[in-house]
Amino acid sequence: MTTDESPYDVLVVGGSGVDTVVRVDSLPVPLVDSLGVEPVREWPGQTGGNVALGCRALGMDVKFLDFVGEDWVGTMLRERLAKGDVDFEPLISPAGTRRAVNLVDATGHRMSFYDGRDPADLRMPREFYLPHLRRARHVHLSISHFTRFLYDDIEELGLPVSTDLHDWDGLAEHQREFARRSDLVFLSAAGAGERIADVMRGILRDGRAQAVIATAGAGGAYLLARDGGSTPRHIPAVTPPGPVVDSNGAGDAFLCGFLYGRMRGLDFGACARLGASAGAYTCTAGGNLALIDAATLDSAQVSRSGS
Template identity: 45%
Template sequence: MERQTDVLVLGGAGVDSIVHVPELPLPYADSYPVPRIETRAGQTGDFVALGLHALGLRTHHLDLLGDDHEGELVRRLHRDRGLALTTFPLPGGTRRAVNLVGPDGRRLSLYDASRTEAADRLPVEAVRALAAASRHVHVSITQPCAEALPELGGSGVTVSTDLHDWDGSDSYHQPFADAADLVFVSTAKLADPERTMRRIVERGRARAVVATAGAEGSYLLVDGELTHTPAVAPPDPVVDSNGAGDAFAAGFLFGWLAGESPQRCARYGAITGAHACTVPATGVDPLGRAELLARAARLG
């Protein structure tokens, strides 16, 4: 059956307020003068979807959004980029976060966890229809997406997810890890990354697990073999690490869906992730297909 969409991205839509601070961690003080505080659309699902779209993949984003100013910012971002977006009401309001960005580009995200309630659901009919029209589904680790996982299991499409800074034991993340064919996770909180990666494979259906380690590159577990992919030097000064992991996932998925080797996919991810670090926190400028392939060719 011909699929109309390459990747359906579930969840992860929201808005961030960007605050540039003099250092991280930020010492206690009564107040700090900071440069202009800006609010822009874009959280993990938005960044993955926009990254895939920029790489030429037919992408559709599905999520719950509030009927508020922040929700309109998300809708406008998708309209301006020509990216398909289907939304349903989020009674608690659009998800938002405050990101503190240090001079070296490191980020501390303060995520507003009050926006989602236990009763929030992505409509089953919409998930079923859009998944049936897609080659692949990438799932954000938000509560409504957790409720949609059983529906994806019977859809016949491959599934990926990003566990972000999972500690390897928090039970909330486990259903996502178990349900995905391709799992991304950061090494930030993992005491033993290899052990966690192997446990993901043993417990679930994952055919590949990718652990990103920032400037140290990434680790790839496929067919029982663990390999390392070095980081790629950013082409311009690093100004913000926000969205780098999402960009890595988009680059990896681009190669994955094109039938490239897992090692080549990891190289693509390293390139797109490095590019994201050169984009100011207040902007959204994912790497395009032509430039990705050109940079990959130069690296060999």
């Protein structure tokens, strides 16, 4: 854990919640009145919580700021973050803790029904977050609406910032500011489909990003850096070290592996390979139970280099 005097390697802001995971044989599910399933599980984390937990598992000093409800799912979230040794400082949301219901098929693919529930006028007080920004080496903003209002202070302090646009199609307005004002931009290739290369090029053209990374599940990932030409570079997928159980959180784990590499001064390609290993690892257990540590990740990279 950090002390009052030490800097944070990563300050994560926003995006926590609790996923209810329902396992089904295949997607889409049949249109029937009732369907028997395996035991339904609750997994606290969601994207912001998973990034905080994943970075902490890799040995980084992490601070996590977010809104959470005074409800039973909020209690689950606090307990999971505490168990993962994440320094979490929440504000109370009158709307309650964010939730999602995720249908996960036998291959680990998912369909998510997201309940963001934050009111449009929700804001994080500047006097609350600014002291933490001043201690951060890197900031990761989830795309919760209230986090966009931190960008001016982040830029004034000269801090590098990352974000995850998830399945952005390159058109929806909600993600556009995050894409334009972040140094590292992550997204899923699924949202834009065959247009993903154009979307990646547009992010570099219209904003400040130094690199754009599109994850594609079992298809690997794509990396486009400002100094690396106009064609996204393919990053091969890594074979998981065990059977695929759940792809929930794989993109978050990829991001954590990438940031781990950046903290060590590695180039974007090496960071993406670390991300691929971290993402594959997390698919071997439900929720965010399989979080790779630094020694395992480094060992995986040495094995891949040798092969």
